[in-house]
Amino acid sequence: MTTVRRILRSRWLHGSVVVSVLLFGLIGFAHTPAGRPLLNALRGAPGCPVDLTLLSPANVEKARIAAISKRQGTALEASRRALGFELGVTHKGAVLAYMKKHGVACETSREESVLRCTEAPSELSPGSAPRIDDLHMQFDTEQRLVAVDVFRADASSDVAVAWLKAMDEKLTSEVGPATGKHGEASVSFLEAGALRRTANEYRYQGYVAQLSAMRIGKRGVRVREQYQWVPTGTKG
Numbered sequence: 535m536t537t538v539r540r541i542l543r544s545r546w547l548h549g550s551v552v553v554s555v556l557l558f559g560l561i562g563f564a565h566t567p568a569g570r571p572l573l574n575a576l577r578g579a580p581g582c583p584v585d586l587t588l589l590s591p592a593n594v595e596k597a598r599i600a601a602i603s604k605r606q607g608t609a610l611e612a613s614r615r616a617l618g619f620e621l622g623v624t625h626k627g628a629v630l631a632y633m634k635k636h637g638v639a640c641e642t643s644r645e646e647s648v649l650r651c652t653e654a655p656s657e658l659s660p661g662s663a664p665r666i667d668d669l670h671m672q673f674d675t676e677q678r679l680v681a682v683d684v685f686r687a688d689a690s691s692d693v694a695v696a697w698l699k700a701m702d703e704k705l706t707s708e709v710g711p712a713t714g715k716h717g718e719a720s721v722s723f724l725e726a727g728a729l730r731r732t733a734n735e736y737r738y739q740g741y742v743a744q745l746s747a748m749r750i751g752k753r754g755v756r757v758r759e760q761y762q763w764v765p766t767g768t769k770g
Contacts, residue, residue, distance in 0.1 A: 591647035595674045603768045607713055607737035614741045615708045616682040616761035617658055626677040647673050663697045664689035664757050686757040691721040694747040694755035701745050702734055713737045724749050740764045
């Protein structure tokens with residue numbers, strides 16, 4: 535990843551999504567190339583989180599659950615689908631087999647509790663959908679998939695909005711309707727100014743997801759998908 539690319543991502547995240555990162559995608563995002571600078575900055579900030587690089591996978595999972603449980607809803611989700619997998623059910627071996635079948639090589643880290651891929655099977659980006667260029671998957675101590683964080687390549691406003699609407703229909707059908715919306719999923723909204731951001735949230739008892747798109751100047755719009763499992767019995 536080039537220095538310019540890292541800077542552009544950092545600008546995006548430094549603005550309107552910093553709070554979301556802290557409460558929603560802290561654990562998963564902290565291990566992406568864009569997230570590492572943010573995590574380093576937070577280490578020295580007043581009231582900052584613990585240095586996650588020093589935690590065991592088990593303690594990282596505890597921290598993830600503590601953070602995401604604050605955003606869970608009260609309604610029961612119809613499923614916990616994320617990129618065709620089932621959060622809390624799909625095991626790491628099945629994910630690796632799927633990637634291998636499609637010729638996608640991924641890297642593991644944090645005692646193999648994190649799987650990161652800089653590409654993904656084309657079937658996960660059907661039609662004119664922006665392709666996945668950064669995929670982060672996290673597993674608990676039982677090797678179950680618990681979190682998925684997806685960045686898709688920069689796209690035009692038209693393509694980004696079309697994808698968000700398609701994914702909203704998919705999640706509404708598989709999981710349940712959006713429980714919160716920010717901004718407006720329209721071309722005119724995204725192109726009204728720099729760093730314009732729209733997002734849909736899906737907060738359920740055992741499942742929390744967010745679909746978002748943000749304009750990054752002349753480069754276009756960056757799309758992100760975040761999915762997390764909230765274990766049964768967890769209270770925010």
